[in-house]
Amino acid sequence: MMDPPKVLLERSFLHAVADSAHFNHQVAVTEYLDLVTQYEAEEILLVAVHTHLGELVGLDRKHVFAPVDRLWVGRQHHRAAARSLVADDPEFAITLVMAERHRVRTVASFDPRFCDYQLAVLPAAAID
Amino acid sequence: MSTTAEAPTFVDPSTRLPFGSAARLQLRSVVPEDEFRAVRLALMFEFLFVYLWWLRVQGLPIDRVSVAISVALFLLCAFVGKTWRTWGILLLDCAFYCVMWLAYERTRGAADDGVSVFGLLQIPKQLQVESVRNIDRVMFFDHDPNAVLQDAFWEKTVRWYDVVASTTYMTHFVLPIVVMAVLWAISHRQWVRFMKRFSTLLALACLMFVILPTVPPWMATSPKYGYQLFGELHRDAGRGFRHIGFYGFDSDYKIQLSNGNAYAALPSLHSSFALIVPAFFLPWIRPKWLKALVLLFPVMMLTSLVYLGEHWVIDGLVGWAITGGAFWFWNRLERRTRARRSNRAREALS
Numbered sequence: 457m458m459d460p461p462k463v464l465l466e467r468s469f470l471h472a473v474a475d476s477a478h479f480n481h482q483v484a485v486t487e488y489l490d491l492v493t494q495y496e497a498e499e500i501l502l503v504a505v506h507t508h509l510g511e512l513v514g515l516d517r518k519h520v521f522a523p524v525d526r527l528w529v530g531r532q533h534h535r536a537a538a539r540s541l542v543a544d545d546p547e548f549a550i551t552l553v554m555a556e557r558h559r560v561r562t563v564a565s566f567d568p569r570f571c572d573y574q575l576a577v578l579p580a581a582a583i584d
Numbered sequence: 585m586s587t588t589a590e591a592p593t594f595v596d597p598s599t600r601l602p603f604g605s606a607a608r609l610q611l612r613s614v615v616p617e618d619e620f621r622a623v624r625l626a627l628m629f630e631f632l633f634v635y636l637w638w639l640r641v642q643g644l645p646i647d648r649v650s651v652a653i654s655v656a657l658f659l660l661c662a663f664v665g666k667t668w669r670t671w672g673i674l675l676l677d678c679a680f681y682c683v684m685w686l687a688y689e690r691t692r693g694a695a696d697d698g699v700s701v702f703g704l705l706q707i708p709k710q711l712q713v714e715s716v717r718n719i720d721r722v723m724f725f726d727h728d729p730n731a732v733l734q735d736a737f738w739e740k741t742v743r744w745y746d747v748v749a750s751t752t753y754m755t756h757f758v759l760p761i762v763v764m765a766v767l768w769a770i771s772h773r774q775w776v777r778f779m780k781r782f783s784t785l786l787a788l789a790c791l792m793f794v795i796l797p798t799v800p801p802w803m804a805t806s807p808k809y810g811y812q813l814f815g816e817l818h819r820d821a822g823r824g825f826r827h828i829g830f831y832g833f834d835s836d837y838k839i840q841l842s843n844g845n846a847y848a849a850l851p852s853l854h855s856s857f858a859l860i861v862p863a864f865f866l867p868w869i870r871p872k873w874l875k876a877l878v879l880l881f882p883v884m885m886l887t888s889l890v891y892l893g894e895h896w897v898i899d900g901l902v903g904w905a906i907t908g909g910a911f912w913f914w915n916r917l918e919r920r921t922r923a924r925r926s927n928r929a930r931e932a933l934s
Contacts, residue, residue: 458767458774485933489659496926520932522925530667532618541614549615556611557618559605574608577601 462501463491463578464555465524466565467508474512474520487564487579495523500562503527505554505571508547527554552560620665627661628769641840644830648685655765662769673772677779681764684783691793691845716850717813719739719898728814730801733891736816742827747887750824756854756885763861777914778864784910787861789851789903797847802893819892855900858885859907 465488466474472484506526513519519544529550536557537549546562548569555563555575564578571577635654638645645651656678663674720729737745760782767775802819804811862878869875886900 458771489930489933490928492929496922500923517925518928520929522928523922528667531670532665532667536616536618539616549654552611552615556615572609573614574610 460498460500460560462503462560463493463560463564463580464527464551464558464560465502465504466506466551466563466567466570467511467520468505468566469532469564469578470508470521472566483579484566486562491564491578492523497509503558503560505529505551507550519551527558529554533557594695600675618665619633624662624664627664627836628658631661639830644754644758644825646754648689651757651761652682652685656762659768662765674768677768677775681777683873684786688790688845690784691790709797711847712796712850713811714799714813716873716896716898718899720896723897728801729890729897730805730817730893731814733815733887734893737775737891742824744889746824747828748824748884749824749891750826750860752827752881752884752888753821753894754825754830755853756857757812759861760857763864777918778860780809780914781861781864781907781910784913785856785906786853788851788906788910789848792851792902793845793848796850797845798850798896800849800894800899801896803846803889805893812817817892819844821892821894847896850899851903852889852895852899853903854889854895855886856903856907857884858882859904860910863907863911 468480469484469488472478472480473488475481485539491500493515495502496525502524504524504526506528506548507524508527509521509524513521515549533550533553536553537546542549542552548566551563552573554560560575562576562578635658645654659674659678663671681892717728721727724732737743764775766781767778799809799811802817803809804813805816806812807816859882862881865870866875866878869878882904886895886897887901889895890897
């Protein structure tokens with residue numbers, strides 16, 4: 457409500473940014489740098505599920521994902537994910553739970569399943 | 585940077601439905617809702633109802649312990665069903681909040697006895713009495729604004745402007761606390777932003793209370809204290825508030841715990857708090873006329889304080905200056921932090 461809109465960097469997007477050998481690396485980096493510029497202007501907040509970010513970087517803020525805040529997953533979120541309609545994929549389910557709980561409206565992802573939901577999915581070029 | 589072999593790769597953007605398409609699912613249709621959300625809302629409304637009832641029947645909680653209890657009860661309502669981690673952060677926040685207020689209370693002793701800095705340097709008790717009055721007189725062409733306002737407006741019977749002045753004065757005890765509690769409940773990020781500015785302001789104010797303990801105008805004119813700089817001022821800040829049927833509620837704990845610092849005149853926390861709240865919310869207020877209207881509140885507060893004999897004009901101006909300084913400092917630091925983090929990301933990818 458009072459915060460700038462949150463953009464959730466989903467696991468596939470984080471990996472694409474972090475891995476220079478990734479198929480979508482260039483697209484992801486271009487999009488991420490654009491998001492970072494918006495973050496710097498305080499137009500958006502960048503967030504990621506803490507377990508997804510933890511696969512790539514430590515807790516400090518001295519890395520490529522320095523602008524990204526962590527959405528900490530608790531047991532209640534895991535329980536909600538297990539009860540969701542997409543419980544067969546726990547990582548996908550937990551991302552949806554965190555997006556719902558934190559009122560995320562935009563997701564940066566290369567996973568086409570996010571397009572099935574009322575979410576704006578980045579990178580925009582890939583959607584077109 | 586290279587990631588694990590299981591790094592996900594995904595495909596075929598052409599299968600994506602346009603945003604806003606009716607075929608798209610709402611997250612709530614797939615993910616179970618937070619079952620405690622409704623409970624929290626219901627409890628917060630119930631709290632509001634009880635608070636208003638208390639305000640009408642018992643009075644406005646103004647002593648520190650009663651205020652702390654009311655905030656704690658609100659937070660219990662607002663945080664029911666949140667994660668343990670969120671509760672842990674809330675406890676840390678509360679500890680910080682308590683330390684902040686205790687530091688303020690401690691300035692009372694310093695104002696009374698002077699301060700010893702590690703036993704090396706002794707700052708003696710040096711009450712400011714005439715200096716602040718003289719500054720006011722310079723600003724107002726050899727007039728005492730407190731005396732001028734009381735001579736012109738103070739009457740035996742309570743007038744409408746007494747109600748306005750008194751009510752404005754009393755908002756000091758509730759407005760910043762309500763803002764903190766609401767921010768705590770709706771956005772921890774905004775709570776942190778508010779508290780950075782608020783605690784900076786309070787820390788600087790406490791430092792000034794210790795270094796420059798200042799006698800307020802009501803005391804400086806009272807024969808009881810022996811100053812009598814000019815004709816005695818009337819002092820009854822709550823009379824307009826009582827006139828409309830409200831009271832200040834303070835319980836007996838104040839005897840043990842709430843030693844209000846009578847020499848904490850410079851800077852005026854009433855003026856500072858009256859500015860920090862509208863100044864914090866200004867970016868969210870769109871119409872310019874409304875921005876101007878909310879900024880009238882600190883002006884109204886300072887006028888009330890001077891009329892009620894609680895503060896010198898310079899106290900309020902210094903309070904505003906410190907508030908402005910706290911905003912300037914933190915706005916700049918937060919901008920630099922965002923820039924530093926952004927540059928780290930850019931450098932890592934270059």
